[in-house]
Amino acid sequence: MHTEQPSPDAEPRIWGGTTLTERREVRRAALLEAALDLIGESGAGAVTMRAVCRRAGLTDRYFYESFTSRDELLDVLYRLVADEFLEPMTAFAVVDDPSRDRALSEVLLDKVLADPRKSRLFLVEPYSSTGLGQTTIAVMPAFTRLIQDHLFAHIEDPVRRRLAAVTMASGNAGMFSAWLNGTLRASREQLVDHLVATIAAYRTMYR
Template identity: 50%
Template sequence: MASRQRLWAGTTLEQRRAARRAALLDAALDLLGEHGGAGVTVRSVCRRAGLTDRYFYENFAGRDELLSALFLQVAEELQQAMEATTPVAGSSREEQARAAVDALVSVCLDDPRKGRLLLVEPLSDPALSGVSIGVAPTFTRLVRRQLPPGASKNESVLTSVALTGAVATLFFGWLSGTLPVSREELIDKCVRTVLLFWGERPRG
């Protein structure tokens, strides 16, 4: 017989803990989007979330663990978006490439905070660089699955790594403000880049 959990204000202890954890992660994402990794501290996160540090340390050992958990959460969101872009029967290579780019856009550009977390901050924040390197192979494997058939294993690996790096660099430039082009121009260039790596000649 399942044990009955004590309710307080209509919620269980585990539900309240989960809500506090989510609030801390949301606060960290907001602060990172506004001020970069340097703006994310235990004190600033607690203040933004409206929680005391007691509740912070109930969930995370420190700032670095919080940022790592946040990175993995958003990386999983991106992974799910990419996995959902299965080729549609009869679709052109360009349509497939645009679907793959749209998956990245839906996470990294539609919410620039997440794009900055995944692509910009790992270059300067040690707490994020390690976890970023750790998840990189997951995304190159996802890219490799979408490559046209026929290439050798080594060629597919090299192409997927190069393509991931090329598109990530374009996104990084746009998010960091060093690539002064419109969002539409960025997306079109990413699609053309994917097609070139696939061995296809873009139209226009």
């Protein structure tokens, strides 16, 4: 008996007003949000498949629907958060424009303060043994290139331009990590002033 196969162009099955793909995306978002909550409370070490599922109110079947492992979930989440940090920096990093340095610094600080969970994941957790090392190594060049190609475009020597960008990116990451974990006591205004002064120092050093 011949059974007619559905056409590839057929409409997706609707259940409860949503398609299967939409329901999967909702579950995936819930798992990512649950992981962020756990990171905000106890760090990335608290993120396990069972803990994430329990927080999201889902079974492990739905976890593996979206992620092959806990490490993959953290990798995906870290990259999403990194993109959120990169976006405002890209918008304000006008080529070699000192007049925008304070606006860029303020936007970066505001982003750090906007969601402590995301800031902890992006700026603190890579310094602990959470399995994020390789992901951080893969993501950070985008931030270095932004600094190198925009903030320090005036530096003609490519080696010096690269040195300035790498040093500033890694130094700021360490500074924010110390600030967020409480080992660096400074106000928002002090951090903004420091960022502006640091950019100016590099501009002067290699001009």
